Structures are given as C-alpha cells and as structure tokens.
Amino acid sequence: MPAYKTPLRDIRFLMNEVFDYPAHYKTLSNGESADADTVDMILEGAADFCENVLSPINQSGDEEGCHFENGVVTTPKGFKEAYKQFVEGGWQGLSYPEEFGGQGLPMSLNLVKSEMMGTANWSFTMYPGLSMGCMNTIMQFGTDEQKNTYMPHLTAGTWSGTMCLTEPQCGTDLGQVKSKAEPQADGTYKITGTKIFISAGEHDLTENIIHIVLARLPDAPAGTRGISLFIVPKFLPTADGGVGERNPVSCGSIEHKMGIRASATAVLNFDAATGYLIGEVNKGLHAMFTFMNTARIGTAVQGIAHAELAFQGSLPYAKERMSMRALSGKKDPEQVADAIIHHADVRRMLLTQKAIAEGGRAMIYHAAQLADKMADALSQGDQAKFEEYDDKLGFYTPILKGFLTELGLEAANHGMQVFGGHGYIKEHGMEQIARDARIATLYEGTTGVQALDLIGRKVLLSSKGKVVRDYTAEILRFCAQHATNKYMRRFAWDLTKICAQWNALTVRIMLAARKDRDIVSSASVDFLMFSGYAMMAFYWAQQAAVASEKLASGTGAETPEFYKAKIKVADFYFERLLPRSQGHAESMVNPSRTMMSLDAEHFSFDY
C-alpha cells in the first residue's frame, strides 16, 4: 500500500492559481476567517494528520476488518486512537457554526480536508462523513432544541451520526420504505423496522450515534409522499446533554464487503425505538434530497481519491521496475533493462491516472466554490441566489459523482495493471485500492441513477436542455478568450466542437424522447459519460490556460516544469481520453427498441 503523500502543490495550484480561492473567500460572509494563513495551517495540519495517522492504518484496517459480536462492533486496531486525534484536532467542526463549537469556515475547505482524509484512508473517512450527513439534516430542518441537543456533540465529533434510508426491499426506490413510526402521547414516536447498509451504523469510536431514519406514520400516503424523517439516538440524550438510556436500536450484523472493510456497514433493527420527528411530516424524502448534491459530491471525491492513491503507488514502481528495452532505444544502458516508465503504454496508464486525479480534482474544487456560494446565500436568506447555485450544482453533481467514480475505478485498475502480476497480491496494496474504489459507483445512487438524474431530471425535465446550453456557453466564452494563445488554440477548437456536439445530442435525445420514452434511460449512461469527458476537458483547458499564462509571464508560484507538465497532461487528455466521448455519442442516439424489444424470458434460453 503506497504511503499517502498529500499533493499540496497541486491543491495549492488549483486553489490559488486556477480558481483564486483567496478572492472567492472574500465574497463569502464567513470567508473572512479563511485568510491565507488559516487556509495554509489547515492544509498542512490535515496533511500531517493524513500522512502520519490515517495512512499507516489503511492497509492494516483492510486486513483486519471490523469485528461484530453480540451487537457490538469493534473497529480495527488503531482506528479508535486515530479518531481520538481527529476529535482533538477539531477536524469535524471545520465548517460548522462557531455557536456549536465549530470553526465556521467555508465548506469548500472541509471538502479539501475530506479529499485528503479519504485518499489516506477511505474507510476511516466514512465515519465522520456520515456524521456530516446527519449534521446537515439537523442544521437545516432541526428545531433550536434539536440543534442545541445534538450539534455540540456532533460538531466536536464525540457523537457521530448516520443516514438510515435503505431497507432490504429498497435502496434507490425509497417510496417502498416500510419502517413504521407510531406517534406517542408525549410527542415522540416509536420507530420499528430494519435498515440495511448503514455505514457507521454501529462502532466503538464515539459515545453516542445519532441515526437519521426514514419511516412512515400510520396514516401516511403510500409511496414517496408518505415518508417522514426522525432522529433516533442510540442513547437517549439526558436533560443536561449527556448520554442517557439505551434506545432499542440494535446492530443485527455487519456486512462482509469486497472493500472499505474497515468501515462498518450495519444492519440496524429498530424495535419501537424512541424517535423525534425532524422537519415536516411526510416530507422526509424531500428533505433528504436537499443534501443529495453535497453528499454526492462527497462521494465523487472518492473517484479522485482512489485515482490519486493508485497513481502514488504505480508511479514509483514504474520508475523502479526494469523490464525490456524502450522501443526508441535504451534509456538505462547501465541496467539489465529499462525502467517500465520508458514504455509508452505504461506512460499511457500513468498519465490516465494523473489526468483523472488532477482533472477530477479541478472539477470538484470548482463545484466546492458553488457549494460555498449556495451555503452563503442560504445563510443570508437570499433564496433566489440559493436556487441559482443549487441549480448549477444540481447539473454538476450527477456528472461528478457518476463520471468521476467510474474513472476512479479505471485509474485504480491501471494501478494494478502497472504492477503486472504483483498488482494482484495483497501485500502491495494496489488491489485494495481497486476493491475500495469499487463501491463508489454503487452507493449514493449508482451510475445509472446519476445518469437518469442528469438527463431525465436536470437536462430534459427541469430545463429542456438549458443547463447544457448555459454550461457550453460558459465554455465557449473561455474558448473565445484563449483562441489566439498558441498553447490554447487546439484546446479551444476541440472544446468548441464538443460543445456543439453536446447541444446537438441533447436536442436529438429530447426530440426522440417524445416518441421513445425509454431512450431517456437507454441513452443515459452514454450521455453522462459524454458529459463527463466534455466537462473534464474544460477543466484541463483551464489548468493549461493558467499554466501557459504563467509560462509566458515568467511568474507564478511553481517552477516552469510544473506548468509545462500541466500543459502536456492537458494535451494527453485531449488526445487520448476525450476521444472516448465519440463512442458514447454514437451509441446514445440509437433508439431504445433494440434493447427494449427482447422479452425478459428471452435473455437466455439456458437458464
């Protein structure tokens, strides 16, 4: 397992040179506190914690996994100590209000911190990650009393939280939720039902676990309009804010998973557990969707995390491992063979990993600014601005989550491939990265769910293609600005073409969908991937634009080689990865007939 090294130079290049975070923070009402010194201190503190505390227990955590005995879950060796340091460092409260003990910093900083932590140890990061889902729900929909009861403990990290949505019969289709909430005379509810796949649902890291649970009132309408949201603590809070009586919610088992084995995934049985309504009755699903964007961007981070870690593993191996001679002649004449980094095909894999990690990071760091602006508008009560940014982010989210997690898995597999047979052996850790990465396209909405959200809801239903028109207009403005720069001309040209194609495809599917309703689904993943490749191209062009300016002006925080490398990787992206969009373009426009006309029983005649 590669020891994680925080890519601070790349992070700072994006924050300071590409997206001008310092200026961005000045526009936020809570941005003052995020001055250059504070940001630096956080980046370096987080890097230190990730490299020295989280990374060393990543492989051992996978080997050992979580333990389950009689309802009690024990995390692997070292996790409790690491979590204690996480709490002591105040890391959970980074972007939560100062009135509850947080530091009130913009949430983009929290996302950067999560990226670092997730790359160092994704399993560990699941525990505080789920807490944030719970905290966001309470902050948005909780009463003052609820906030005062839970937020200080959650912000400190001494309590943690979960999101209890999935049941055995349903995950995506939450309208099928069966868990029941019986109203009690005292205004509380008795919650009964079984929830599965509950990440951080039971563990030994915190004093208490606060479950946010989807359940139905007895008289609730069927389907999605009859679901309410409840706070169900593992231990009921006492009047003075302490940990009280045990609530009858118990962990029935934990799952044996392909990867992220140090993250406990619990089956939770609620047996008339005391719950407190949060938000409005029957509007629980709507409330859940409020945080879907941020939660899904948090999962999109997993794509770049595993791409980054796989790259950190395969790059040094490619420099060390000697095999055969380069086609263009000996590179290491004094050695028995050349290092494999001299083979073009090995470079193709390394550059693909790098293009995904750094291109994806740029996509996420820009989305993080939108999330900051959205949160700021909300805190300022500016509903119009909130909706504007929410819409923008709503378009980005399925692309980031769907596309980056698919590419993250690809990059993780390249990491194994660079190692050859050694990549398949546990001790090198490369196969763990691929196993850990595999969950990312499944949870928080599968790739198919993201794809349908993108084309069905965001592109066709709510905007009739306007989101694509607006976004491509932004790209075309960028192209116009850079059309005369010799480094940028080719990027501008390719971007212009792909923008035209993106709009044309959108219109074509929109028209086809009038008669062929299934095309929205049959085209969806191709449309998602096409959109992802187009969008990532824009972010590589933006990085190249900054790099070429810095090279031309001779200024900039980095050595010329850093900027030159950025331009070369942008070239690589446009030459080798962007062309994949054409296969998706050609595939998606076909009518759904071929797929839909085969009877379910004719998929196989053998079984």
Add this chain to the structure above:
Amino acid sequence: MPAYKTPLRDIRFLMNEVFDYPAHYKTLSNGESADADTVDMILEGAADFCENVLSPINQSGDEEGCHFENGVVTTPKGFKEAYKQFVEGGWQGLSYPEEFGGQGLPMSLNLVKSEMMGTANWSFTMYPGLSMGCMNTIMQFGTDEQKNTYMPHLTAGTWSGTMCLTEPQCGTDLGQVKSKAEPQADGTYKITGTKIFISAGEHDLTENIIHIVLARLPDAPAGTRGISLFIVPKFLPTADGGVGERNPVSCGSIEHKMGIRASATAVLNFDAATGYLIGEVNKGLHAMFTFMNTARIGTAVQGIAHAELAFQGSLPYAKERMSMRALSGKKDPEQVADAIIHHADVRRMLLTQKAIAEGGRAMIYHAAQLADKMADALSQGDQAKFEEYDDKLGFYTPILKGFLTELGLEAANHGMQVFGGHGYIKEHGMEQIARDARIATLYEGTTGVQALDLIGRKVLLSSKGKVVRDYTAEILRFCAQHATNKYMRRFAWDLTKICAQWNALTVRIMLAARKDRDIVSSASVDFLMFSGYAMMAFYWAQQAAVASEKLASGTGAETPEFYKAKIKVADFYFERLLPRSQGHAESMVNPSRTMMSLDAEHFSFDY
C-alpha cells in the same frame, strides 16, 4: 454466488449451426472419434460435473482459500474430492494421445470442457490447466523416455504439472531469468533459484508435481538466448514409474491474492534440485513460445467464463428485484414497482454481458478449430499447413486474450452493478466474480504485452499489415455474401466500414512508426481494442447470419425466439459496443510525443 448452469443451447448453436463442428471433425485425422454421440456425451458429462461438483465449491473455496504450513499447501474443503472425481472421469486426458491413456479427441473439445469448468470454478480449473502446459511441453519437446515416464501419470491426472517462468525480478522480460542449472556427471542438472507466481506450484491434489523450469547453464549467453528448459519433479520418478525420493524443491509461501483464492500460487525454492533437460540447450524460451498461443487462448476463455457467470447471476436478480417504474409505463402493475429488467439501462448492462459472453464464445470456438487444424498438421508432419494455421492463430491470440479478458472484467463489473449495493456484499458472490476476473488481464502476458505482440510482432514486423488485410478480406467476402439479406444489410455495411478503417489505421501507424518508434507502444492498446471490437462484430454478424437463415427457412434446432434473440443481440452489439472502436481509432493515431516528452521526474511534483 450464482449456481452455474451450462449454456448448452448456446454451445450447441455455435458448434453445430455456426461453425459446423461435425464437418470440421471429419477433416481431422483424429476427428473420427469425435462423432455426434461422443461429443454429446462429453458435453453432458462435463456439464454434470461442472454444475454438481465444481460450482458448489466455488464460493466456499474463495472464502476458505488455500492453507500454507511448513511448506505444505492444503486446498479448500471439497477440492480434493472434486479432483478425485475429475481424475476418475478421465477428464484430463480428453485430448491427449491414447497411447498414454488419453482419449485422443480434438483439442477444441478440451477447450469447450475447460470453458465449462472454468466458468463453474476458475480456481479449480487452474490446477489441471497448468498440467496441460506441462504436458504440451513434454509431448512436443520430450524424449520418448520422458514421455513414457511422465505422460501416463499426467494424462491420468494423478500427477500434475506447472510452468516455472517468473522470478522476483522478471515476469514479462524472461531474458532476466537467473535460476541456474549445473550439469552433473550423470547427464542430469542441479537446478537452483527462486520462482514466484507458480500456479498449482504446491498442493494436495496429486501424488507428484512435475515442474517445467526455465534456467541457465553456467556458460549460457546472457539474455533470452541463454535459457534452457528442465523437467524438475517434486518427487523423482522411480524406475518402475512410481513416486520416489523427494527432490529439493520446496514451497516457501503462497500468495495472498485479490481473487482466485482457491488456486495456490506458490513461491518455489529450487535448492540444487535434480532436473532433466528438455529440448535443446539455450532454446528454452523458443520452446515456451510454441505454446504461447494455446496457453493464451486458454486464458482468453477466462473473459467469457466470468462474463457468462456474471450474467447468470445478474439476469435472475434483474427479473426479481423491484425498483421504480419503467419510463414507458408500468410493466408489473400488480407489484409495488417494476422489475429492474424493464429499465433500459439495466438491459444495457445485461445485454453487454450477454454480447461479450456469446460473442467471445464464438471467437474462441472458431479459434479452437484453427488450433485443431494446427495440431492436425503437426501430427501429420505437414509443416507448411502447421505454419499457415499457426500464423492465423498468432494473429487471433493477442486479440482474444487481451480484448476478451478486458471485456470479461467489464462484464463482471456489470454483474455487481446490476445488484446495486448488494453486488458489493460477499454473500451474493458477484464481487468474487469481479475479483476472480481481475487476474485475467495480468497473467499470461498483460493486456499491454498482448497489444505489443499484436501490433509490433504480428501486424507490423512479421507481416507489414498483411494479417489485417487477409482477415478483413475474409470479412468482406462474408459481407458480399450477405449484402442482400434484409437482416444482414446493416451489419454488412458497418463491417465494410470498419474493415476499411482497420486497414487504414494499420497503414497509418506503420508509416508513422518509421519516424516515431514509440507510437507502436503508445497506439498498441487502442489498436488491440479496436481490433477486438471489429473482430467481435464479425462473429456477431456470423451468428446473426445463421439465425436469419434459420428464421427464413423455418428450420434449425432452436425455437424461432432463440434465433430472433441472436439477431437482437447482434443489433445491440453493433449499436452500443462497436461504436467504442471510434474512440480508440481517434486516440491511437496521435504521435507518441505527448506521452514520451514528459521527463520521468516531472510526472509528479509532490512525491
């Protein structure tokens, strides 16, 4: 884990209707014995063994893995008993000479048997699979004495064999082999060295293990021209053909792998072990390459095996699992939701699995006929014919191995994806398929090695593009034959286009390579994948052609629905998978400069 069901209808469709195996067998000198009844008996006997003996221990074998203690390897529960039945059934000797106790049947039948066994339990199949590598080497290069000593036991399966090539410092680049062979006065050699990644290198299934070992004589030239081949038995054979003294070859450990965990992968330490030269001194690597094609086609089978098994898992799940409503209206109105097979995107995944499994099977069953012809020419001493078929197979091999194992992994991942989050949980077995499938692109030459073999050796060096011209000419003849058939017209048109493109790309890279030698590597995997998509298209068109003939004539062994489904899946392949070739085409023609000009130390500025 899905219980394996042998796809006999599809296998028989290919053998009897598409490739006319009965007529093919009549052309072979050993084909007489492969009459319709014998073939049927073998197919059904193998199916029974696979479904009832091998499939039930596939998941438990993965869970338990192999055990290692003090140099002794124990296979998981049930493997010894299953292997005993394998021996009793005479399965190992199917295609080996009757004089050594085999059944002397064409090797294509053996390949079909291996496909079934491998799909039911790939880990188990590794043990007899490696024996075949050893047996082929002895049959081709062994003296009569060596054949008489080893072949009867190996053919029976009471002894097994291995291929000991890889060492810690080298896998692909076997010129770096360091193991030493010291000549002894009695004509034997003392073999000393460490071999790693030796599949079936140590286990408890057989009385003896016969290692084929690459090593160097003291005066051997450096590099690939100084490697000789030795037979190194675990127990030295006695004069009467029994098991004698233990040879000092010991198992130092077994690997902890991502998948195929019931297959023991050994580190073997040879400590002046007695070895017997096989074949000519210093020509060991050449001998190895003789069997590379058949060994690699054996690994290509893994692509379709995992695609098939993943499909067998996800198809019933897609029919059962209810989630959301189909976009074109309710399909299961009496249910709370529609089965997910009614969602186009789920069908896209299922059809992709099916297209890969059945399209790949067709590719392999045709290659198996070439292998039969090659073996037949060899047995008849017809060197010219042998070389003709060997050349043909040499072109197919890297495409089959490289392309089908990549697509097999994709299909396995779709299997998990159809299951959503449940795909990530061990008990359902879908994640095991993905882990098992992952090795296939790594061993027997990585995808990159296959790609370089294809474009570098087979296409450019030895034939200057002729292999592509010849193969596409065959496709074009097929297109001409079917251009007037209404079902086939669109396939013929797409195939014609892709043939032209395939030749154009070949010429373009050939010309570019004169000045840009690295382009052969930078374009290689794209060229391999393009070739694979083009080739699989031809095999889908062939299946559609047979199906459309049967539908038109109202004859054929199958129901009309079977033939209609074949045409629909061919349609799907041409609409949804073949377009991916365009991304590869666009990518491969770029000069290697962008990839090669980045200094190794500038791949990262952070680590």
